[in-house]
Amino acid sequence: DGNSLITTGRRYQVTIQDANSGKEQRRVGVHMGAKANDVAISPNEFWIATGSENGSFHISPLQTDELKRAVCDRLSRKRLKKSECQEYLGSQECLPPVCN
Structure with a gap:
């Protein structure tokens, strides 16, 4: 949109x-488990590819706010356990929780 700056490489x-x-x-x-090096935004600004x-x-x-609210409302637990991140995501670390 000409008004935004996108940075990569951060965790x-x-x-x-x-x-x-x-x-x-x-x-x-x-x-x-890997840093993003490249990024592109779709012309309609709906998608981001990395x-x-x-x-x-x-x-x-x-544009994920509505989807996020719907998912978070249905979750009984808001965070993955470290063992679940290892098993399902193949990572030793979990991302910060998405739902508050």
Whole structure:
């Protein structure tokens, strides 16, 4: 949109900031266990595509607030256990919880 700055390489995520103020607008978790090196935004600004240092790629929607609310309302537990992150995500670390 010409008003945002996107940075990569920070702990499994990309950060979108206001280009004028530098204020963080959002973070998007993209790769477990690898830093994102490359990023592209779709022309309609609905999708973000990232490539990581291990050669994997990830495509995520940018407009997720409504979906997030619906999922979080249905969860009985808001955070994965470390053993679940290892088993299901193949990572020694878990991402910060998405739901409050």
